[in-house]
Amino acid sequence: MIEVDLADPSFQANPHPAYAEWRRSGPIRRTRLPSGLTAWLVTRYDDARRALADPRLSKQSAFSVGSSAAANRPSGPAAILSRHMLAADPPDHTRLRRLVSAAFTARRIESLRPRIEEITRDLLDAIEGKDRVDLIDTFAFPLPIQVICELLGVPADDRDAFRDWSNVIVAGSQSGDRLEPAIRAMVGYILALIAERRSSPGPDLLSGLIQVRDSEDRLTEEELSSMVFLLLIAGHETTVNLIGNGSYLLLRDRSQWDLLRTGKELMPSAIEEFLRYEGPVETSTFRVATEDLEIGGTVIRAGEPVVIVLLSANRDEDRFPDAGTLRLDRAQNPHLAFGHGIHYCLGAPLARLEAQIAFTQLMDRHPDLRLAVPAEDLRWRPGLLLRGLHELPVVL
Template identity: 70%
Template sequence: MSQSVADDLMDPQFHANPHPSYATWRREGPVRPVLLAGGAEAWLVTRYDDARKALSDPRLSKVRGGLSTLQGDIDQALSSHMLAVDPPDHTRLRRLVSTAFTVRRIEALRPRITEITNSLLESAAAGPSSFDLIDAFAFPLPIQVICELLGIPADDRDDFRTWSNVIVGGVAYKDEFPGAATAMVAYIRALLAARRTDPGDDLLSGLIEVRDSADRLSEHELISMVFLLLIAGHETTVNLIGNGTCLLLSDRSRWERLRADPTLLPTAIEEFLRYEAPVETATFRITTEEVMLGGQRIPPRSMVVIGLLSANHDEDRFPDPAELRLDRAQNPHLAFGHGIHYCLGAPLARLEAQIAFGALLERFPSLRLAVPASSLAWRPGLLLRGLFTLPVTTAPE
């Protein structure tokens, strides 16, 4: 792979609006060499069919094989979860965690999610007419839900936000990354120790006790799983609420249409997930042998980045993909992945979004952007697609 012909995915202009680049690449080189942080080389997959195949191809391994820059103990504590291993380890971990992370448990959260949502919106309504929707609503809702689900003090959510922003922020936070990772591991270790002496009716206690015959989660696996649930359990929903609201308010006819017909909410949420996917790329994979993908020969031990956002805009899979359709009925997007690594928390994210958007539309019928949409800044990094802030206002125009 030649660096001179590789596209730079770390380019700030690309992050500001990746859609034009993705569209060009789908036409002119759907599986192509790219540069990542620090000049690392990888292959980017941009089309839907290729992405779907790659997501379920066992020759594309999740095992990183010494690519981390963290110290061994910290690295192991953050990379022993389901998203970082292959079968049979993945099969075992998912089975153990699924025992505690059930659909029934998630659905039982509906009244509490509704209560948290209403409380946050009441606080926003009682404050100034202009506010940041991310700070006031999109962030505190999912972080409070996942903290309560795990049994973690919500008072620590600002620490989680700081660590999470650094850990998923990529090269923009490379200097802060080791410190944030070390702090988060230490915090989770302390939580586990406290819960062992004082267990409760929460997911954290359940993960400590979960067993399958003689099998159970190791200490590193426990820390890593809590880390994954904390990060993935709120980051996706923060971006789903923020990105979806931005899409609605960028053209208020969409906002008014959804207010007039709330039955569109389920399909609208799926369209938000497709159009401005909260997760831009899947966590990277490494080829274990030579792989042919999209007509491109990828050598063994090559890093592969699967573009979920790009795949969700593939013209060959979605009619008029650049058009936001609140009533798009056939919408097999890849926002939550595909195959054995399909997001375990997808039902929770959908439930939170359904409650959040329904309440937001009802509570703030005149909500609009407080700044031009073109001035909004997107968070750095290739993994997630989300806004730093979303200034909105309820004041009359």
């Protein structure tokens, strides 16, 4: 059994060989995380799918376990940032999710298509005529941000500051001393946003949530701030990696780029394959066993934390034929990149639509796009929660 340092840049550059070895050597393993917390990592597909939907693995209790050490959850002044649906069990989870689910149905999201197409066009206009750009900075990052900000009713002007705090927060303990100030800044920013919207409401989602809070009392003030935090973080940190990782996969092997560019009917299956093969979210958030239970024949004791490695489950050879090969036309693709069970990603239809528009327009406008550096030189972001590139320099 190989031992790896999960915080080591070489592991982060390519964690797949280690995960493959773990899947082979045993169903789950107890591992010390970069945060110092020890957790069970679930790496095989069937175990992962079952664990994601297991009501005995609680999100709410995960907050009371080693909260200051937990890699992907703020603590202290940031307790306000941990009252959201992804940190809740039923019935709170059900109540919180229901408050916003209508805004994220496939039908409602489809109605945003013209506006998302326009935002995408504007971003591509802005880089027109340039020779070399960072595709993350100029395209993959600003597109989802602008969309989620408009949906919520939040000015996009502060997005650079927000991006810094958000990056620091999701890298958790690997951010060191920068973590607490970033959390404080983020909390202050969200409270100011809510105060501003409260005094001048609009037709947006945030104003709607404030209305629910103030008139119907179905949401506490902390839950309101926490909901805004979750939606903004989800909008900032995930779809950027779907567009970024997908572009990387296409550009490191141009035959894939050309295959999709000339066969756009493959777009839906290609996007699912990007999600499976190099998904934006590496691991689930923490869950904690509320009673003794078994995963893959190993007993997990009540109170022990469990993390599901989505990236590993999605490369499980027992579930996906030819799992280690990118196949843009893969027909059966029940990947777990958006999770599974009651916490299944609320934003999945939005992420899929943004990716579809982004890849279509990018390939139409820049059919000869190529990497500006060797693929091996690209740097991956730290932290176990997300899988994405620092930058993706391309020649237009």
